[in-house]
Amino acid sequence: MSKVRIYTLAKDLGVDNNRMLEILDGLGVSYKSVSSTIEEETVDLIRQLLADEGHEATAEPEAAAAPAQAAAAEPAQAAAKKAAEPAQPAEPSDIPSRAPVVTIMGHVDHGKTSLLDYIRSSKVAAKEAGGITQHVGAFEAKTSRGKIVFIDTPGHEAFTTIRARGANVADIAIIVIAADDSLMPQTREAIAHAQAAKVPMIVAINKVDLPQADVDRVKSDLTSINLVPEDYGGDLITVPVSARSGEGIEDLLEYISLTAELEDLRADPKGEFGGVVIESRVDKQAGVLATIMVQSGTLHVGDFLVVGETYGKIKAMTDSAGSRIKEAGPSTPVQILGFSEAPSSGELVVSAANEHAARERVAGRAEQRRDAEEARLRPKLSLEDIMGPLSETRTVNLILRADTQGSLEAIQGILARKESDDVKINVLLAGIGAPTEGDVLLASTAEATILCFSVTPAGAVQKAADQKSIDLKSFRIIYELIDEVDRLIKGNIEPVFEERYLGRAEVRMVIRHPKSGNIAGSYVTDGMLRRNAKAKVTRGKEVVYEGTIVGLKRFKDDVREVQTGYECGINLGWNDVMEGDIIEAAEMVEVEQ
Numbered sequence: 047m048s049k050v051r052i053y054t055l056a057k058d059l060g061v062d063n064n065r066m067l068e069i070l071d072g073l074g075v076s077y078k079s080v081s082s083t084i085e086e087e088t089v090d091l092i093r094q095l096l097a098d099e100g101h102e103a104t105a106e107p108e109a110a111a112a113p114a115q116a117a118a119a120e121p122a123q124a125a126a127k128k129a130a131e132p133a134q135p136a137e138p139s140d141i142p143s144r145a146p147v148v149t150i151m152g153h154v155d156h157g158k159t160s161l162l163d164y165i166r167s168s169k170v171a172a173k174e175a176g177g178i179t180q181h182v183g184a185f186e187a188k189t190s191r192g193k194i195v196f197i198d199t200p201g202h203e204a205f206t207t208i209r210a211r212g213a214n215v216a217d218i219a220i221i222v223i224a225a226d227d228s229l230m231p232q233t234r235e236a237i238a239h240a241q242a243a244k245v246p247m248i249v250a251i252n253k254v255d256l257p258q259a260d261v262d263r264v265k266s267d268l269t270s271i272n273l274v275p276e277d278y279g280g281d282l283i284t285v286p287v288s289a290r291s292g293e294g295i296e297d298l299l300e301y302i303s304l305t306a307e308l309e310d311l312r313a314d315p316k317g318e319f320g321g322v323v324i325e326s327r328v329d330k331q332a333g334v335l336a337t338i339m340v341q342s343g344t345l346h347v348g349d350f351l352v353v354g355e356t357y358g359k360i361k362a363m364t365d366s367a368g369s370r371i372k373e374a375g376p377s378t379p380v381q382i383l384g385f386s387e388a389p390s391s392g393e394l395v396v397s398a399a400n401e402h403a404a405r406e407r408v409a410g411r412a413e414q415r416r417d418a419e420e421a422r423l424r425p426k427l428s429l430e431d432i433m434g435p436l437s438e439t440r441t442v443n444l445i446l447r448a449d450t451q452g453s454l455e456a457i458q459g460i461l462a463r464k465e466s467d468d469v470k471i472n473v474l475l476a477g478i479g480a481p482t483e484g485d486v487l488l489a490s491t492a493e494a495t496i497l498c499f500s501v502t503p504a505g506a507v508q509k510a511a512d513q514k515s516i517d518l519k520s521f522r523i524i525y526e527l528i529d530e531v532d533r534l535i536k537g538n539i540e541p542v543f544e545e546r547y548l549g550r551a552e553v554r555m556v557i558r559h560p561k562s563g564n565i566a567g568s569y570v571t572d573g574m575l576r577r578n579a580k581a582k583v584t585r586g587k588e589v590v591y592e593g594t595i596v597g598l599k600r601f602k603d604d605v606r607e608v609q610t611g612y613e614c615g616i617n618l619g620w621n622d623v624m625e626g627d628i629i630e631a632a633e634m635v636e637v638e639q
């Protein structure tokens with residue numbers, strides 16, 4: 047019996063992919079993604095379900111001609127029907143869909159620029175000096191399934207620079223891998239960056255036109271780093287392409303649109319404007335030119351924009367094709383003229399109603415920055431500083447760098463055994479060779495520690511790490527590196543406290559104090575009492591009070607502790623203490639784990 051791809055079926059039946067997946071969930075059919083295939087039997091069932099529902103595209107005779115099958119699948123069908131009926135009338139979102147923004151990353155010379163070039167049908171690669179992509183730009187591609195916006199990124203550093211400033215501009219990452227070269231160091235880095243950003247990935251296996259192209263090798267190499275292609279039973283979409291002949295590029299665009307559809311990307315063109323700076327440069331004649339990606343709302347010529355601590359008024363705006371435009375909605379890259387200083391890529395852009403509002407916003411930001419700088423100078427301890435992070439399972443994020451694959455594997459093998467229910471070790475990147483500035487960027491966005499074995503960072507990389515307060519440490523002995531991980535794990539484990547008994551006192555008289563209230567004149571019968579310890583008061587068999595020893599005195603002097611056999615005055619900050627009460631003291635101590 048032949049199989050049908052889920053998205054093809056969805057298209058044929060005129061329902062969207064998410065809906066189709068809902069129906070399959072209802073039927074209990076397992077799948078990896080919309081590009082997985084399903085049995086024709088299931089297809090018939092779905093057709094019938096939709097026909098029952100009155101869906102027009104389902105009135106196919108063979109669907110109705112399978113009563114035995116339908117009856118056999120009665121319970122599943124009922125479940126599917128439930129899934130097919132929107133649980134609550136699923137309010138079709140009022141917010142319109144927006145085009146996906148895609149970034150292309152990969153190893154040097156694997157064909158990023160050529161791929162973009164083919165898609166854009168221009169000759170960018172040929173024009174660039176030395177064949178290396180020189181700028182970060184963006185362009186819009188019109189495909190049969192709608193618009194796709196591509197960011198022309200020369201590697202993952204630019205992507206992460208944008209993320210390091212708190213912005214997420216790409217919705218989907220295309221990882222380009224040359225079929226004649228397979229996984230290379232920067233491929234792994236690009237993957238790590240996309241994973242850290244939690245951006246869905248599609249792998250384009252490029253250069254399939256070459257005789258030495260080996261698509262299967264790329265797929266099995268991907269499997270070895272836990273990225274399992276769909277045809278190997280995983281959920282990674284891989285598309286063989288050739289940027290030279292154009293083979294597979296339509297499929298790639300199709301997969302981008304499918305992924306975007308599943309991501310359900312939406313933005314309100316009528317909402318508040320928000321955007322991100324992609325790049326900016328100073329043109330000798332025109333002045334500052336900034337490429338901005340509109341993320342929400344609509345930008346108009348004449349709008350006031352605030353970036354960081356500067357503002358500007360849009361004097362002119364062009365789209366990515368270079369045509370003058372007056373307004374631009376979500377997922378549109380535009381080049382604008384109007385800033386007096388070049389903003390940095392990744393900076394967030396907002397609009398202001400008028401020049402006065404823009405100025406006020408800038409002033410507010412400058413003030414906030416000064417306050418933050420001052421606050422940094424007088425550190426305050428938070429509960430988390432004292433108790434450690436408060437969530438249940440914590441993650442130690444690491445970037446590993448070593449001289450050989452063998453040492454990397456040895457380190458990872460030991461680390462895997464150190465994971466527990468409390469601490470997860472997340473190796474964002476395990477690379478051969480010295481750490482790069484890209485690693486530092488990744489570490490700063492993912493709050494990771496960089497550990498190197500038998501490789502030394504270049505001065506500039508160490509400096510970048512110091513500037514960003516990233517821990518970057520080098521080791522010559524594997525076990526010293528592991529000890530460091532142990533320290534990180536320990537630092538991450540939520541401390542466990544235990545109540546430890548300190549001592550006991552008998553209240554012999556109650557002294558009324560005009561300011562402090564009632565003080566328990568007591569005699570310590572066992573152990574010792576300590577100021578600030580926890581106190582439990584029992585009267586007969588009943589516990590009448592639980593609190594803290596807020597004050598402790600010997601005669602007129604304040605003391606920290608009182609030992610067995612001595613008299614003292616105990617202030618519990620509780621006035622109902624009575625002669626004959628027993629005060630038991632305990633303190634919380636951290637338990638070694």
Ligand SMILES: Nc1nc2c(ncn2[C@@H]2O[C@H](COP(=O)(O)OP(=O)(O)OP(=O)(O)O)[C@@H](O)[C@H]2O)c(=O)[nH]1
Pocket residue numbers: 152153154155156157158159160161171177178179200201252253254255256287288289290291
């Ligand atoms: N045969 C073949 N060659 C390709 C293909 N794609 C790219 N190339 C060639 O591979 C080389 C590198 O391509 P680029 O597009 O510059 O690679 P890149 O990944 O953008 O490289 P950088 O910008 O330097 O990081 C060029 O000589 C391209 O002509 C392809 O599909 N088939």
